[in-house]
Amino acid sequence: MIGEKMLTIKNLAATVGDKIILHDLNLTVKAGEVHAIMGPNGSGKSTLGNVLAGREGYTATAGTVEFLDHNLFALSTEERARKGLFLSFQYPIEIPGVTNIYFLRAAVNAVRKSRGDEPYDAMDFIKLIKEKAKFLHMDEGFLYRDVNKGFSGGEKKRNEILQLLLLEPKLAILDEIDSGLDIDALKIISDGINQLRRSDRAIILVTHYQRLLDHVIPDYVHVLSKGKIVKSGGPELAKELEQTGYAGL
């Protein structure tokens, strides 16, 4: 419920290869909140997402991360996902040979199974997914193509949101979900995100643009620069940044 702890990052440092990318990073996110993280290119926003999701090659070297009641780093990537962590990729991965709808059903059923819910059979799943695809104005054809393969940038982002809607995570980290979207798509995707805003769920939006934040109004805005959070504020901070840029920080 509102105010319950969702994610607590304390003094996090992380390396990619042997390069230190994040350091002294602190961030607390509570249930019911929407946080936006902004910041210059290369400041470490995607690295943070990758560290939280447990990507190979991204190593936390100091600090702690608590997710719900768990020590995040004690969990495998799939366990994190099953406990409700979702990362939407800045550059979603193409998976040749794996049909989207089987991938999606495998994901949804893996998460359901870990919660003790019955897995969906093929028929029920098709019904569910068609409804979600329709909500996102996604052609059903995308369900039967290989995962993200040959999808345009915007189509990939829609496929990410489709997964978000299906998996109903507790904490969603959406890395530049708005990049490369046209106005209509931005509206559709924002509606999808807003639909998920709930008192027992939290969302972190990584973005460069105010226009997403006009649709999905955040509770907090943070600026990540050179691997740490250097400024935090309310929605007005994003508007301010749009005027002044990051130069003054």
Next chain:
Amino acid sequence: MKTETWKYTNIKKWLERDYQTIDSYAPIIDYNELPEGVIICPLADASKQADIPSPYPLPQALEGKLKEQGFFIYIPKNVVLKNPIYITDIAAQLDDPTVLPARFQILLEENSVATIVHKFEANDANHYWRRQVTEINLAPNAQLNYYQDQNEAPTSLHTHYIAVQQGRDSQFNSFTLDNGGGIVRTDLHTKLHDVNATCHLNGLYLVKNKQHVDNHTIIEHLAPHTQSSEHYKGIVADQARAVFNGRIYVAPHAQKVVSEQHNENLLLSKQAEIDTKPELEIYADDVQCAHGATVGQLDRDAIFYMTTRGIDEELAKQLLTYGFAHEMLNSISHDEIRALFNTQLLTWFSNNQELEDLLP
């Protein structure tokens, strides 16, 4: 035994054995509604064509003693078979070691069309050597779809020499699925003798444990305007080894030949090994020949992506591996055969319950 073509496949210990033989050879041959004039009979009853000798070495003890048995399949002029002919060869209840020499002769007359599925299986048989020879003759404008489903015992030796002669406008489409066997060596040799003869050779080898699977193909373009395409994919796991050797020969006068060869491999372990080699011998100058071979591993980014969605790492790997192999099955136009091969593909995975539940 030319040593170069046997560089990677060693059957020496099989040549030193003292073999049992069997008296009767009775594969199960299944078909539906055979049109009039089609002949399927033991070779002994057929007026035989010229035999080609098996190119495989023979154990000395068997010299002069090996009695080949086999079948003759004849499709008359203008006959189009609607349903496939299924040949199921089961190595059953054999004493160790046994040699199983068998020969098929397949003749398609002008304008005829047939589909043949040859299945090799084992039941309570261990150390046996299946020595198969298949001779195929395609008259002008005949079309044969030839499928092999090799599922031999993991302790066996399987050698199969397939020699194809193709007349004008004929088409030979083959699909070789290797899903079993201990040591497996298939030589598929097709000769495109006259204009517009076409062959499409496809294959999928699924190799694990200590299996060794060797596919040697030779396509000879002996006339102008002949076409060939070849696509083999392989998955090699554990300490298994696979060999792909694709030779393409274009005769000096065989202008306007179009030929394409692809071999793609997925290595699933550090100890697994693949030796892939195209051999292009092109003596005509106005030809289009393309070839490519790849050896890769599972994509770590794709595995990561799937696990961020809650999918088990093992299932993620299976999905990728299955996807890689399954793409090959799309070239099979016959639904029933594609389903059969898909089932075979699924059985290759140990612990495949989740994968099976997921797929249609």
